[in-house]
Amino acid sequence: MTGRFAPSPSGRMHLGNIYTALAAWLCARKSGGSFLLRIEDLDPMRCPRNFAEQIFSDLEWLGITWDNFPVPFQSERTAIYEKYYELLKNEGLVYPCFCSRAQLHVADAPHASDGRVVYAGTCRHLTVEEIRKKEKQRRPAARLILPEEEVRFTDGHFGSQAFNLARDWGDIIIRRSDGVFAYQLAVTIDDGLLGVTQVVRGWDLLSSSAPQIYLFRLLGFDTPRYLHLPLLITEDGARLAKRDKAADVGFLRSQLPGPEPLVGYIAYLLGQIDKPEAMTATELLPLFDDKKIPGHDIVIPGNYWEHL
Numbered sequence: 001m002t003g004r005f006a007p008s009p010s011g012r013m014h015l016g017n018i019y020t021a022l023a024a025w026l027c028a029r030k031s032g033g034s035f036l037l038r039i040e041d042l043d044p045m046r047c048p049r050n051f052a053e054q055i056f057s058d059l060e061w062l063g064i065t066w067d068n069f070p071v072p073f074q075s076e077r078t079a080i081y082e083k084y085y086e087l088l089k090n091e092g093l094v095y096p097c098f099c100s101r102a103q104l105h106v107a108d109a110p111h112a113s114d115g116r117v118v119y120a121g122t123c124r125h126l127t128v129e130e131i132r133k134k135e136k137q138r139r140p141a142a143r144l145i146l147p148e149e150e151v152r153f154t155d156g157h158f159g160s161q162a163f164n165l166a167r168d169w170g171d172i173i174i175r176r177s178d179g180v181f182a183y184q185l186a187v188t189i190d191d192g193l194l195g196v197t198q199v200v201r202g203w204d205l206l207s208s209s210a211p212q213i214y215l216f217r218l219l220g221f222d223t224p225r226y227l228h229l230p231l232l233i234t235e236d237g238a239r240l241a242k243r244d245k246a247a248d249v250g251f252l253r254s255q256l257p258g259p260e261p262l263v264g265y266i267a268y269l270l271g272q273i274d275k276p277e278a279m280t281a282t283e284l285l286p287l288f289d290d291k292k293i294p295g296h297d298i299v300i301p302g303n304y305w306e307h308l
């Protein structure tokens, strides 16, 4: 069993990030597996290097240990992604897309059940001549053709899942017009090459598992098992965000004598103990049972940290 945590360092981690990290670590360690860390800093503009250093420091403070050194940074793995990208291109599965953001979001664009715009395939059948003409005006993104195919898998928490690639996703961008490789491609290559067998993350990425499973198969990797977690939400029902100061790990570290009250609070959120109680990650490990994780999103009161 090999688990992983793959944060995007676009800011200091917040309560939701460390809740995911701790859950992923517990799932991996509970089964005696290894645990890997990977920094998903694909977009160099959004991910300054110092946030990754903060992530290492915050995870160490929490008592979350990982087994891979040095930790891979996606920004340094472009040559690897390029190789797989060429492979897909040579298979004739990739085409240039010139659509602007405005064109993609026209009123009658098809939508998936979660509100995402599903690409209508506008650029799929451009002729060589049309491509040449459009290239003079705009750098294209690259899309991967997703077939009319159902992807089924059993999520370790949310149970049986089925997504139709064409209907729920449409052809996905695997390389942006500025040349940066897209999340769906990089995450699959990395999980595949690092030998990840268990992916634990928030359920906002549940539907992403479908194109990822398709890509794992296409690129010849084994598919990992998935366990998606309920999300942490505010009292207004919004997702906990980086701007919520009370959820910022820097703020929490400045308020707390050590990580134990926070680990105990997350253990409580994960349904492992009946009331928050200070403990270390190592003390929580023998108690952990993924079957006790709640089935619904978890509301975090605004003043929660005052009671830690």
Ligand code: GLU
Residues within 6 Å of the ligand: 006, 007, 008, 040, 187, 200, 201, 205
């Ligand atoms: N880098 C993604 C994030 O921080 C997580 C990707 C994943 O777990 O697959 O939201």
